[in-house]
């Protein structure tokens with residue numbers, strides 16, 4: 001039994017972030033397994049602190065993780081608050097620091113300064129490199145839902161976080177004869193998108209690699225809604241081009257780009273190069289015929305309870321393998337070590 005492993009679930013730095021990566025139910029399972037689980041108070045986490053206390057977790061004040069015992073593993077969703085700058089512990093969170101992203105160097109410097117290490121959640125993969133835990137399903141669900149609501153003129157901005165029941169209620173309130181195309185339909189986000197469209201009563205076609213290999217642009221343009229949920233590792237043929245915007249045979253009027261590769265070479269929707277947000281979820285790309293795009297890059301936050309529960313459920317069996325057993329956590333740590341080496345050589 002891993003009695004010596006301590007997990008310290010910290011408060012998220014952003015007050016807009018209600019999600020967490022360990023739910024009270026999964027914390028209880030870890031406690032039952034013999035883990036020490038410490039949880040920081042948080043004014044905005046979707047799960048009340050009392051539920052963690054009832055699960056057998058030790059409750060501490062927000063942002064006290066810098067004082068945690070040196071062998072605690074500090075767990076969060078995104079980068080910790082900026083102070084203290086030096087990160088001394090082993091941390092688990094999404095660092096977004098290995099592909100030259102904005103802020104990547106600064107984050108790696110924090111580890112360099114403190115001698116700590118990062119088990120990046122994005123790098124928890126099986127031996128074939130397949131990601132083991134991700135927020136995709138609820139990203140697709142929310143991305144398709146906002147597209148439907150926008151198409152029906154029922155989307156209120158600014159968007160607010162809600163429960164699935166509340167969102168489903170909005171989706172079920174109104175029916176029309178719209179049809180939708182989901183590209184990437186076999187993936188996590190794609191499956192979520194198809195499910196939301198089903199709840200909304202929207203006729204849906206699903207395309208994945210087989211269908212886009214024999215790409216039929218006219219078929220794509222004959223749908224009212226397009227939900228892009230592909231994972232693109234390399235550039236490829238665009239699904240929509242600027243020439244398509246002015247076509248008067250285009251039925252397509254709303255695009256929800258869940259993939260959101262808007263500034264990357266891999267962007268298959270080069271008609272759009274900007275994300276949208278909760279304040280202005282949709283952006284007009286063309287007037288006659290109308291085409292609006294939604295490209296929200298934090299979709300799972302719209303459904304914080306469901307997305308946290310799904311993520312935590314996926315993470316639980318991996319946390320149970322801690323302390324590092326030489327597989328999934330080691331693979332993640334190897335990527336950190338390689339990235340840090342590059343930083344220190346610069």
Ligand SMILES: NC(=O)c1ccc[n+]([C@@H]2O[C@H](COP(=O)([O-])OP(=O)(O)OC[C@H]3O[C@@H](n4cnc5c(N)ncnc54)[C@H](O)[C@@H]3O)[C@@H](O)[C@H]2O)c1
Pocket residue numbers: 134135136137139183184185186187188189190207208209210212213229230231232236257258259260296297298299300
């Ligand atoms: N906007 C957000 O808030 C948000 C949140 C989570 C994930 N995402 C993004 O959503 C994307 C999908 O994530 P996922 O977890 O669903 O990935 P995934 O790997 O589970 O699924 C991707 C699917 O796309 C398909 N695909 C890849 N290239 C294709 C092509 N050219 N044509 C047709 N299908 C293709 C794959 O076969 C697969 O079925 C990622 O880019 C991810 O970063 C966005």
